[in-house]
Amino acid sequence: MPPAEVVARAVAHGVRMLALTDHDTTAGLAQARQMARLHGIALIPGVEISVTWAGRTLHILGLGIDVRNALLQRGLAEIRSTRQWRARQMSRLLERAGLANAWEGVRTLAQGDLVGRAHYARLLVERGLAKDPGAAFRRYLGRGRPGYVEVEWAKLGETVDLIHHAQGLAVLAHPLQYRYPRAFLRRMLAAFAAAGGDAIEVVTGGSTAEQIAAATAYARRMDLAGSLGSDFHTLEQPWNQLGGIRPLPQGVVPIWERWPRLLRSGVAAKSYSEGND
Numbered sequence: 001m002p003p004a005e006v007v008a009r010a011v012a013h014g015v016r017m018l019a020l021t022d023h024d025t026t027a028g029l030a031q032a033r034q035m036a037r038l039h040g041i042a043l044i045p046g047v048e049i050s051v052t053w054a055g056r057t058l059h060i061l062g063l064g065i066d067v068r069n070a071l072l073q074r075g076l077a078e079i080r081s082t083r084q085w086r087a088r089q090m091s092r093l094l095e096r097a098g099l100a101n102a103w104e105g106v107r108t109l110a111q112g113d114l115v116g117r118a119h120y121a122r123l124l125v126e127r128g129l130a131k132d133p134g135a136a137f138r139r140y141l142g143r144g145r146p147g148y149v150e151v152e153w154a155k156l157g158e159t160v161d162l163i164h165h166a167q168g169l170a171v172l173a174h175p176l177q178y179r180y181p182r183a184f185l186r187r188m189l190a191a192f193a194a195a196g197g198d199a200i201e202v203v204t205g206g207s208t209a210e211q212i213a214a215a216t217a218y219a220r221r222m223d224l225a226g227s228l229g230s231d232f233h234t235l236e237q238p239w240n241q242l243g244g245i246r247p248l249p250q251g252v253v254p255i256w257e258r259w260p261r262l263l264r265s266g267v268a269a270k271s272y273s274e275g276n277d
Contacts, residue, residue, distance in 0.1 A: 013243030
């Protein structure tokens, strides 16, 4: 969905503050900013960066970033190059698994955007090889499946430093959604905190009450702030819709209490003083 349409949908669903965090690119922020100004909602400039830690992929959000920061943009360009290589490798593997003309099909579907696994999942559904995106991941795209390609993304500490260098706050996205073993999850959160991470995403569109409670406890234990976000990607995921997520629980420091750092991103201070979230 084009950035302008994302903002328009957010407005229609009562959202008053929105962070746009596309994977490994800030290209959509200019369009989103224009639409946000038109509708009078606060837009937090952001990005979601792919990271490899202990052999697993994590996603780190940069909120309130300065998109003009040259170091940040060089780092994102390197990650996009890796993403492009992975996408081409996936097309070859999926063609062997029965997805004819995979590269041409997914490029048409992506409409010029960075090609990711979600695009391949949609293509597999359209071609009748999977009943829904979840089935496509389970059968073709998940770890150990025919279309999975192992990739070494950016390093955790370097990514947190990169976000801070761009005047942003580093947030570990949806930590409970990875479904990692509890011991591994504790190690991951401790490593993120030790690297200077600012917050973890306590509430996402797909969070259960138990996951929110666990994330709240981890945030308090690790002295990390908490954020919330729908993790909206597409209309095909009804559990990740804009404007419908649960509030941040009491007992965890809200990331918007650290907004003074985000004010440098050009978002109006009035939005925070009114308590919009």
